[in-house]
Amino acid sequence: MARSSCYxxxxxxKGAWTEDEDNKxxxxxxxxxxxxxxxxPKFAGVSRSGKSCRLRWMNYLRPNLKHGNFTEEEDNVIVGLHNKIGNKWxxxxxxxxxxSDNEIKNRWNTHLKKRALDDQTVSESEHAGILEPDHANPKVYSVKETYLKLQEDGGILFPELLYSDQLPSSPSSSGLFSCWSSGIESTVSSDLTPQTFDDEMVGNFWTEPFIPDNDTIIPSGINLWSPFNFVNDFIYQYSSCQDVLMTNEFPWTAYNTHVEDNSEIN
DNA sequence: AATAGGTTCAACCGCGAGTGA
DNA sequence: ATCACTCGCGGTTGAACCTAT
Structure with a gap:
């Protein structure tokens, strides 16, 4: 269903991503x-725009993403929230x-919009006295129940999502912190040692396109490293490289502040 | 079996917000 | 204050897939 490729x-x-691009x-x-x-994209070795890479990662490659059918409960959440806040995917x-937001948007446009319109039509008919209320229709009431539950929970439907409130607040929406935020969505395994920064890594990272080894394909849901450890190690061992980092617009000021504020996280 | 029309969804596009120089 | 740049969001598109005829 993807678009055909072109340059x-x-x-x-542009167009459909290949398995090789996904892997890289x-x-x-x-x-x-x-x-x-x-x-x-340059460092990862793919001939794509950054925007395209971001989209592919956020909507398809990101760990812990579900694909496939939506549950009734998920549909109800979407309909309920859409009634409340509109197209805030x-x-x-x-x-x-x-x-992903894209998946939810597609779900709404292809399935739920029609359903919501149907519900609205029935509701308006009831209000106008044209039809008796349809007590056998569970869809209308489950949406309402979802609303109530959302309100009871203070807007958070799933308790396991509370971790998102525990994320360190980011001084910048870009770069390292957004990567940390997305990474935390996956399971951070405490028994995996963060990668150390050896000479070879420094050279490859900043000067050459990244070529994944056979063993760099990481099972979904497992993060090998924390960016805090990563950059901390780097600063500690290779602080003379900061100029190089700054030319790549690395958010040093924000990072340093952030590390100070959240050093207990590691 | 062929095909026309409808549906789905991955990917693109444009825009606005945020940030730093 | 202004400009340049990145990021993220929401709307839209287009090609593959599905279904009815």
């Missing part, structure tokens, strides 16, 4: 994070673990 005037590929992108981000989307997505 734009800048030589960047996923392996790179799981190893290094998405520190800068516009520069990332990213906000709705925060209430549905494992669903």
């Amino acid at each position: 734009d005037k800048n030589g960047l590929k 992108l996923a392996a790179y981000i799981q190893r290094y994070g998405h520190w800068n989307w516009s520069l990332l 990213s906000t709705i997505a925060t209430k549905l673990p494992g669903r």
Whole structure:
């Protein structure tokens, strides 16, 4: 169902992603994070725009993403929240673990919009006294129940989502912190040692496209490293490289502040 | 079996917000 | 204050897939 591939005037590929591109992108981000989307494709070794890479990661490759059929409960959450806040797909997505905003938007446009319109039509007919209320229709009432539950829970439907409130507040929405935020969605395994920064890694990371090894394909749901450990190690051992980092627009000031504020996390 | 029309969903596009120089 | 840049969001598109005839 994907679009056929082609190249734009800048030589960047557009259209459907190949398995090879997916592997390169996923392996790179799981190893290094998405520190800068516009520069990332070059380092990951894919001929795509940063925007395209971000979209592919967020909507398809990100760990813990669900694919496939929506449950009745998920549908009810979407309908309920849409009634409340409108087309705020990213906000709705925060209430549905494992669903991307794009997927929710598609779900609404292809299935739920019609259902909501039907419900509205029935509701208006009832209000006008044209039809008796249909007590046998569970859909209308389950949406209402979802509303009530959302209100009871203070807007958070799933208790397991509470971790999102425990995320360190980010001084910047970009770079390292967004990668950490997305990474925390996956299981951070405490028994995995963060990668150390050896000479070879430094050279490859900043000067050469990333070529995933056979063993860099990381099972879904497992993060090998924390960006805090990653950069801490880097600063500690290779602080002379800071100029290089700054030319790549690394958010040093924000990072340092953030590390100070949240050092207990590690 | 062929095909026309409808449906689905991955991916693109444009825009606005945020940030730093 | 202004400009340049990145990021993220929401609307839209287009090709594959499905279904009815």
